[in-house]
Structure formats: structure tokens, C-alpha cells
Amino acid sequence: SWDRLASAVSLNGGLGIISSVGTGYYEERKYASKELNAKPYGSENFYSRKGLQALINNARKVCGDAPLGCNILCASNDYARIARDACEVGFNVIVSGAGLPTNLPEFTVDFPDVALVPIISSAKALKIICKRWQSRYNRLPDAVVLEGPKSGGHQGFT
Template identity: 40%
Template sequence: MNDHRSSKRGENIFKGLKIGELTTKYPLVQGGMAVGISLDNLAGAVAKAGGIGVIGTAGIGLFENMKNYKEASKIALKKFIRSAKEKANGGVVGVNIMVALTNYSDMVKTAIDEGIDIIFSGAGLPLSLPSYLTEKTKTKLVPIVSSVKAAQVIIKRWVSKYNYIPDAIVLEGPKAGGHLGFKNKEEIFSEKNSLENLVPQLKEFLISIEKKYGKKIPLIAGGGLFSKDDVKKILDLGADGVQMATRFIATEECDAHENFKKAIINAKSDDITIIKSPVGMPGRAIKNNFIVAVENGEKKPFECRYHCIKTCDFKTTPYCIAKALYNAAIGDLENGFVFTGASVEKITKIEKVENIIKELFE
């Protein structure tokens, strides 16, 4: 096992993350929570405190008062990246861009043009992501996967087609919040898909890639992590860093409405449910009246103005997930719902980002 501890009290007891020439004080990535949960305030605060702050890009155009959703998305992303960088005070800022977005290319190009440090990309295999890079691009590319096989497929394609090796990889386990990279509940609750099982396997594969091509690929793992003990356990299994998202919702700096944060604080383990999302993936959420109504067959009338997700069958789905998540983010939980990780019950109060990070790593 790796010994990450330092003998000096009050110092960082873990190594920071090194992704190319980017370095952080702590081995932490704040998971990108889309549709208004992690925007410039949260991402900037995490980056300033020594982690990697991440802006969630899905639904970002809803925060601009424009009819043209795709144009609004580009304008909003530029604004939030610039603001997050300013607040980060030199810290590392990334974006999370779902492969399933219909405006995926727009989001990737915009982020690169704005000089974003890292693009994290999942919800599908980001097989063409390196094609957006230019010789002057410094942006790092980090796929998000839920299996060793997905990592193998991505690396094989990137090497053969673009001669590019990922700058890091995020392994998102089945206890994460929001959309999960699994087909059904059986896969989500299967022991073979647990982080404890997959981290050592993926690490072994990444070491073989490093030996073959001479480039280290840091492994970042997350999903349901809450405490310092959780962090140490994952790092001792071979991960170079951890990804945490839900823990940072109940913070002063989180961009979500107070009602959203209260839902996280008040949630118990019995309140968590796995929903069948309109985008065709299962998702972990807090059960509320909205979700119950959908499960009971009620249709939530809507018009699909955004066509934001490639895999969403907007003609048959009972509700617009972008609008539902947007409603929740701005505090209207009667017409929306809250995604959450599996450890939400342990979150009992609003904290400062800086204090959470110190608690986890010092």
C-alpha cells in the first residue's frame, strides 16, 4: 500500500495531482454537475482551494435569456469559464462535456478557444475528442469511464487515429450521482463494478500503457466518496486522485439554489432512488413528488425547445430532463428533482469549500 501521510501536522498528507504540466495542491477533482449546479462559483472556489474545479456544461444555455439555445450555450460557457478562472486565482479549472450533447462540438471548441485547462468527457465514449486539438492547444483531455473495457477502447482509438494518449482518466463508479454508465440496476449494484474491484484493474492497464508509450496516465476515481478515509482507501488501491461531487453541493459556494442544497442536507438513504432517465441511462436521484408522479405514469407537458441530448427520445419521454434539472437548480423542486451520490445521508450542513478540502486532505 502507498503511504500518503506526512509527519507534519496541518500539511497536505496526500500528494497533489500532476496532469501534464498542470499540478494541484490536492489530488482532488470536483465532479462536473450539470444544469447549473457547478458553474463559476463552485469551480472557481475548488480550484482556488487547491483542487480541480469543474464546470458542468450540459444545459448551460438555459442560463442565458436567448431563444437560440446553441448560441446561448456558447455565450454562457465563455462567461462561466472566464469568471471561474478569475475566481480560481491561478488554480486549475476544467469543464465536463457529455458526449451525448447535441452541441458537443460547440462546447469542446468553445472550451478550447477559451483556454480551459482540462476537458472531462463521458456519457458516451469520447472517441473523436483529440480531433479538436491544434498545435497551440494546451487543454488536457480526460475521458470518464465506468469500466476497464471503455478505457481500452478509447485509448486504442486515440492512439491509432490521433497518436494521442489521454492525459488522465476518470473512473466513475456505480455509487456516483446523476447519470451512471451502466445499463440497469443489476449492473449498478454488482460487486464486479465497484471501485474497489475496478481501480486496481484499470491501474494495471494504465501502467502497461505507460510502459509501452512512455506517458503516465493518472487515474482519478470517484462515486459515493465522502470522507478522508474514503479518499485514502481509493488512493491506496492505486488511484492518483479522487473525484467528488455531491459533497460540494452543500457548500456556500455551490451555484445551486438554497432549496437544492436543503434537499441534499435533508436526504436520507431511503430517499435515494435509481430513475430511468429520458436520455436512456439510469440515474441516482432523491425521490420527490416529481419523480413519483413520473413513475405513476403522469406526463409532464412540455415542448422540446432544446434537443440537447442525442439519446433523448423527446417524442415519447414524459418530461424534459433539461428543464426538470434547471427547475431544481433554481429552487423549483415541485417541477424538478435532485441528482445525488450514494453517501448523501452523511451530509448534514452547509460548509465552505475550503474547509471541506482541508478536512479531506490535511
């Protein structure tokens, strides 16, 4: 979701999540500096930092200092940059799936107060993430999202 739903959820005690995908489309492609066929062109425009900043700024107008999260797909082009952008613009939580976010702590090392929440589909995936994060970054996930085999979305189930 984007700013309106996420800010309403956070305002009412939940954790609103803003997607990092397609932020160059936000406010009629206002934050895309290059387009091709009326679409943001290139990773830096599709995953626009300026668009992400505008999204969180507009959400904060509604929910104030309530926690907000950013969902980042591991399969995204420029995953590392997007994770850093999310931290730098002020998200409190990063939720990340569509792959194993094994290097996420590396990209957020300068932001230890940002909670990292991997999306996993099995105990084995969680063990891999915990072992790698602990050995390489001395960090464990702050929480996890567990998706079952019929969770829908990117797994193809509805």
C-alpha cells in the same frame, strides 16, 4: 457546477469543473439569443459559448490562473463545437463522459495543452479509448475518471 463552486475548488488546490450544460441559462438567460417558452432555444443557445465564456471569466476573477476544467457530455448536441468552445475560451482540462469520447482529440487538435480526461466505467472502455486515440490522433488520455456501477448521476443510481 458553475463558476462559484469551481473557482473556490481551484483556488484551494483542487480542480474546479464547470458544466457546459445549460450555459444559456447563466445570468438569467443573458447569453441566449433565442428563447421559446422562457427557455434557451436550440443547441447554440442551450450550450451557449457566450455563457461558457462568462462562466470562465467570472471563475478566473476568483481563482486566477489556477486550472479549471469543463465537463462536456458526449451525448450533447453539438459535442464537437462545445469541445472547441471550451478550448477557445480558456479551459485547461476537458472532462467528458455520458458516452465514450472516442473523437474528443479530433475536436481539440489545435489545443494540445488542454488535458483530456474521459469518464469511463470499465477497463474495456479505457482500452477502446486508448487504442482509438493512439491510432487516430497519437494521443492518450491525460487522466481518467473511473465510475463504478453505483456512481449515480446519469446512470440512474443515487
